[in-house]
Every structure is written in C-alpha cells, then in structure tokens.
Amino acid sequence: MTQTPPEIFDHKRWVRQRNKAAAGFSDFAFLKELATDRLIERLQIVRRQFVDILDYGCHSGQMAAALSEMPAPPTGFHLIQADHAAEFVRLAQKNLSADQAKNAQTITCQKEYLPVAAASCDLILSALYVHWMNDLPGLLAQMRLALRPDGLLALNLLGGRSLSELRACLSEAESEISGGVSPRCMPMADIRDMGGLLQRAGFALPVADAELLTITYPDMFRLMADIRGMGGQNAQFGKLPHFTRRQIFFRAAEIYHQRFATDDGQIKASIELITLTGWAPDASQPRPLQRGSATTHFSDAFDVSDTQ
Numbered sequence: 001m002t003q004t005p006p007e008i009f010d011h012k013r014w015v016r017q018r019n020k021a022a023a024g025f026s027d028f029a030f031l032k033e034l035a036t037d038r039l040i041e042r043l044q045i046v047r048r049q050f051v052d053i054l055d056y057g058c059h060s061g062q063m064a065a066a067l068s069e070m071p072a073p074p075t076g077f078h079l080i081q082a083d084h085a086a087e088f089v090r091l092a093q094k095n096l097s098a099d100q101a102k103n104a105q106t107i108t109c110q111k112e113y114l115p116v117a118a119a120s121c122d123l124i125l126s127a128l129y130v131h132w133m134n135d136l137p138g139l140l141a142q143m144r145l146a147l148r149p150d151g152l153l154a155l156n157l158l159g160g161r162s163l164s165e166l167r168a169c170l171s172e173a174e175s176e177i178s179g180g181v182s183p184r185c186m187p188m189a190d191i192r193d194m195g196g197l198l199q200r201a202g203f204a205l206p207v208a209d210a211e212l213l214t215i216t217y218p219d220m221f222r223l224m225a226d227i228r229g230m231g232g233q234n235a236q237f238g239k240l241p242h243f244t245r246r247q248i249f250f251r252a253a254e255i256y257h258q259r260f261a262t263d264d265g266q267i268k269a270s271i272e273l274i275t276l277t278g279w280a281p282d283a284s285q286p287r288p289l290q291r292g293s294a295t296t297h298f299s300d301a302f303d304v305s306d307t308q
Contacts, residue, residue: 007134007237008187011111014132014235015084021231022087025060028229031271035128036062038211038275039154040070043123046152050123054080054116054146056109056155057129059088061095064104068097079104082115085231114142121146126155128273131188132235140201150282153203159210159272160188165260166223166252166269173252177245186236191274203278204285211273216266220253223269 021028053074055063058081067073079100081092086108093106107115112133124143133139143153191210198206217223227233260268279285 009132009134009235010237011084011134014231017233017235018083018085018231019087021229022060022085022091024229025088025091025231028226029059029062031230032059032062032128033066034213035156035273036066038156038273039063039125039127040066042154042275042277044070044072050074050077050152052078052080052121053123053125054082054114054121056082056114056124056126056143058083058092058106059127059129061092063125063127064092064096064100068100077103080107080116080121081105082107082109084109112139114139114146116146118145119148122148122151124151124153124155126157128156128158130155131157131186136189137197137200140197140203144202144278144280147280149280150284151280152277153198153279154275154277156273156275158188159274160190161212161270161272162188164270165256165267166220169220169252169255169259170248172255173248174244177248177251186234188272189274191272194274194276198276198278201278202281204281206276206278208274208276211275213271213273215269215271216262217269218266220256220267221249223267 053067058064061081064079064081067077067079081089081096081104083089083092089106089108093101093104096104109115112135124147130136130139140153147153191208194208195206198208217226256267262268
C-alpha cells in the first residue's frame with residue numbers, strides 16, 4: 001500500500017501569499033526571469049519543434065514572453081499556462097501577446113495535480129516553482145505520464161544551498177535570544193537526489209546540474225523584502241503562531257553583516273539553481289549497449305598490455 005508523504009507546506013497559506021504578491025511581482029521577478037532564461041538556453045540546443053507546451057508555475061507570463069523572443073521560436077504551438085495562484089493566472093493571460101492569445105490557455109491548478117491529460121504534451125517547462133510541492137516525486141511521475149513518447153521535461157528549482165547565510169544568521173540569533181530554533185526557511189532539494197528522482201519517475205536520459213549564484217543587498221531587511229515580493233515567505237506547517245520578536249531580526253542582521261559582508265558593505269545571499277531535464281522514453285532514443293557486447297578490450301584503448 002502506497003503511503004501519502006507528510007505535507008511540509010501549508011498549501012492554502014502559500015497560495016494566499018502568492019496571490020498577494022502577484023500585483024507587484026514585476027518589481028521582484030529577476031530570479032524568475034533568470035531561471036526562465038536558463039531553460040530557454042536548454043531549448044535552443046534541442047533540434048525539434050514542440051506543438052503542445054505546458055508552463056507549470058507560469059507566474060505572470062515570463063515563459064510565454066521568453067518563448068516568443070527566442071532567435072528561432074517554436075511556431076504554431078499551443079501553450080498552457082498553469083499556476084496555483086489565481087491572480088498570477090489572470091496576469092499571465094493578460095500579458096499574452098495578441099498572437100499568443102489566439103492559441104493559449106490559462107489554468108488555475110488544484111492542489112498538486114497536473115492540469116493536463118496523459119500523453120497530451122510534447123514539452124513541459126517549469127521555472128522556479130516545484131520546490132514548493134509537498135510530493136515532488138509524485139509530481140515528476142505525473143509529468144512523465146503527461147508527456148508523449150520522446151517529449152521533454154525541463155525545469156529548475158531552488159537547491160539546498162540557497163539562502164544558507166540567512167538561515168544560519170536567523171537560527172543563531174533566535175537560539176541566542178530565545179533559547180531555541182523554530183522552522184523559518186523552507187527545506188530545499190539536494191542536487192545529489194535529483195537525477196535519481198527523474199529515473200524513479202521513468203524519465204530517460206536524465207540530467208541534473210546546479211549553479212550557485214550570489215546576489216548582494218544593502219542589508220538583510222532588503223533581502224527579506226525581496227522574498228516577500230516574490231511570494232516566498234515561510235509557508236511551512238509548524239510555523240510559529242505569533243510574530244517573531246524584533247530583537248531576533250535585528251540581531252540576525254548584525255550577524256549577517258559581521259560574517260557575510262562584501263568589501264563595499266553589502267551582504268551576500270547565495271541562490272542555488274538546480275536544472276533538470278529528462279525525456280519520456282521512446283524507441284528512437286539512444287540506449288546503452290548490453291553488458292558483454294563490447295568488441296574492443298579496455299586495455300587496447302590505452303595501449304596497455306595484459307599482465308598476469
């Protein structure tokens with residue numbers, strides 16, 4: 001019997017926060033835009049056309065805009081933009097170009113169900129979104145089933161090294177002042193697990209890579225303002241039911257400047273971006289040879305004589 005994984009995130013709180021952030025998101029969309037650009041770079045080296053495309057976690061339409069701005073954009077494709085926050089869905093639809101709107105659809109997602117039928121997509125894209133899912137393995141399995149044979153999944157998400165400085169400073173300040181630590185920052189993926197998750201979901205030719213970015217801010221409070229502007233506040237179950245004491249934040253800001261300041265007085269914030277690609281299996285894809293089928297001895301490749 002398959003057990004349902006325990007929920008980490010309060011889905012309703014997360015959706016409320018994202019709906020609230022939607023109106024001003026354009027001022028805080030730089031990470032979403034960067035993550036989108038990384039996926040577009042992957043698409044530019046794939047020599048095929050995609051007809052039915054799903055953008056899962058569309059925010060306010062950054063992926064649709066990037067697709068249209070590619071040097072050789074896909075032609076004649078049908079785009080589905082999907083997001084859990086109704087306000088983002090409304091903005092994404094509003095921001096479609098006139099040509100795109102003729103052949104596009106926007107959907108408000110329910111829970112963690114993929115809003116498309118099985119074998120209905122050639123391409124699934126998701127930029128900076130799925131790290132909020134309670135059941136990421138289950139979602140990847142849904143994505144695999146939603147793809148037609150030889151369909152492509154390309155997504156990225158925050159990795160475990162993201163905001164390591166902020167997490168360390170908040171934990172130290174809270175422990176120092178309150179004598180304990182409460183859950184404040186979301187758990188994030190480890191690059192070492194991602195390739196295995198793709199294989200477990202049934203993807204062929206899985207690739208997982210990570211990029212560590214550094215962003216600078218004048219102080220910790222500006223960093224936290226950006227997190228709120230992105231709709232990325234704490235949405236974990238077990239969150240404290242009351243406001244955090246101001247002294248904790250002021251102390252954390254002091255620690256941050258002491259340990260992670262740059263030469264010009266800014267502070268550093270690390271962002272790990274994990275990018276995953278995988279293909280729905282198809283007979284046309286390259287496969288490894290069976291064991292024992294090699295026709296060349298390993299030592300011959302290096303001109304090494306066998307030794308007893």
